Amino acid sequence: MRNTRLTRLVEEIFRADPKPLSLGELHERVQKQLPATAYSTIFRLVDRFERAGRITRIDWRERGSRFEWAERHHHHHIVCSDCGQTLDLDDEDLGFSERRIQSRTGFRVKHHSIELEGTCADCQSER
Amino acid sequence: MRNTRLTRLVEEIFRADPKPLSLGELHERVQKQLPATAYSTIFRLVDRFERAGRITRIDWRERGSRFEWAERHHHHHIVCSDCGQTLDLDDEDLGFSERRIQSRTGFRVKHHSIELEGTCADCQSER
DNA sequence: CTCGTTGATGCAAGCAACTTGCGTTAACGG
């Protein structure tokens, strides 16, 4: 992968605010700095990053596909349905273990996707 | 919801083979019995069933949105990436507990979505 | 430093799945 203004900008955007972004949202943010950038360019750039393992794709129920900077530990998300705040969860928080699945089902797990939705502590106490 | 040939057929299809179906797949199956059925009719029918709580929507990473007959116990899926076979998993299989999440994060969990992908026992032993 | 190769980009068209508007059909309650 070549080192261009765009790749640097995208990396900067994700590092500055490590939240999952859709292609559209990323495109918007990029255009604030480089207005001529085409959607298809973002599409292919993210695709390259993903295949290089530097960006991870996640799927949110209603909110569609989103992308996240991958240089972080493996984790999942819980989203507050009131205020939108997200929190990271790791497998231990979830009690998740591939070994457990393997012994119960015989499947060798390659990939797992876990997304939670709920009400955060703040929004609960607001009542 | 009115009781039409279509609603009866859709119910029958899901009961006969309780696998998650995409709108397109369901449309195909319906057309085998009622060839004149429009895609948009399936779309609206599933929407009505979903809002009535009789069909559940699930999201599969690559395979897009699918729908499942809801009169079953709460469960998740693991899909074999080689042969496509799916297996149901319940929260206990996964070690999942809303109580655990609540005590670790303060979030009150409303909804969780867990989808796994791996290689089933058969496909593993084929090598 | 310069130049040629080739990956990266912008534009526009294409695609697939989903969604909506509208006129017609058929459930079903009276």
Added chain:
DNA sequence: CCGTTAACGCAAGTTGCTTGCATCAACGAG
């Protein structure tokens, strides 16, 4: 049996994703 109104079929519209192609610019060899 009839009128109301949910369901339906058709066709057009929308959205987000994907591709083809001509042009541009990284960057490594020379």
